[in-house]
Amino acid sequence: MKPIVFELFANLERLAGTKECRIDVDGGVATIGDALALLAQGHPELAGSLERCACVSGDTIVRRADPVPADGRIALLPPVAGG
Amino acid sequence: MNRIALSHEPVAVEPLLELDTHPECGGLALFVGTVRDHHEGRSVRHLKYTAHEPLAAKVIREVEHSTRERYGVPYVRIVHRLGDLAIGDIAIVCVVRAPHRAEAFAACRYAVDAVKHGAPIWKEEFYTDGSSAFVEGCCIRDDLDEPDTASHRHHSHASHG
Numbered sequence: 001m002k003p004i005v006f007e008l009f010a011n012l013e014r015l016a017g018t019k020e021c022r023i024d025v026d027g028g029v030a031t032i033g034d035a036l037a038l039l040a041q042g043h044p045e046l047a048g049s050l051e052r053c054a055c056v057s058g059d060t061i062v063r064r065a066d067p068v069p070a071d072g073r074i075a076l077l078p079p080v081a082g083g
Numbered sequence: 084m085n086r087i088a089l090s091h092e093p094v095a096v097e098p099l100l101e102l103d104t105h106p107e108c109g110g111l112a113l114f115v116g117t118v119r120d121h122h123e124g125r126s127v128r129h130l131k132y133t134a135h136e137p138l139a140a141k142v143i144r145e146v147e148h149s150t151r152e153r154y155g156v157p158y159v160r161i162v163h164r165l166g167d168l169a170i171g172d173i174a175i176v177c178v179v180r181a182p183h184r185a186e187a188f189a190a191c192r193y194a195v196d197a198v199k200h201g202a203p204i205w206k207e208e209f210y211t212d213g214s215s216a217f218v219e220g221c222c223i224r225d226d227l228d229e230p231d232t233a234s235h236r237h238h239s240h241a242s243h244g
Contacts, residue, residue, distance in 0.1 A: 010207070053222075077135055079220040081199070083163070083174060
């Protein structure tokens with residue numbers, strides 16, 4: 001299975017010190033929720049912020065119970081504050 | 084639709100008004116959000132807006148559409164600035180054209196609030212003491228039942244308005 005790439009925005013990027021986090025996965029990762037659990041293990045600095053992040057594939061919000069997107073890319077969007 | 088919703092360049096208000104069209108409209112409501120020099124007691128020197136651009140553009144177009152439908156107004160246009168902004172720079176412009184003023188005001192307010200609460204745009208404030216911080220905002224997960232969502236949103240709206 002190919003790695004899953006998390007794209008980080010705003011405060012998440014600052015916490016991780018990078019725009020992308022790549023995690024290698026085995027067959028046990030089916031859903032976005034599974035992938036987030038692995039990300040939290042590998043990046044404890046992000047763990048406390050993930051609960052309030054929306055996950056996005058392309059230009060669409062996806063849910064924790066959804067399967068990992070085919071391209072393996074998940075954008076993590078922390079709480080928003082435009083305007 | 085190729086009208087831009089996000090701009091990395093300064094936003095000009097005049098072209099967004101469409102004054103030469105919509106002859107059926109007798110009301111134009113305009114909200115312009117500008118960069119303020121303070122936030123929650125801290126002195127702000129400048130700020131930076133970033134976005135998840137594909138979703139932010141989509142959300143803004145959806146807000147324009149839903150506002151037209153909800154208030155029965157023919158024209159709603161929103162542009163949000165991204166990048167580095169100085170105090171006084173324009174952060175967001177919302178224009179509503181409507182037959183009468185009541186729905187113009189109401190629709191404009193609704194649209195601005197909806198963008199602030201729903202579009203994935205982040206504000207990083209740089210303070211006069213040299214530090215910076217991301218302004219705490221609204222969670223846009225749609226599969227999280229947060230008991231305090233309503234109060235949180237209210238707080239956020241009030242503090243960033």
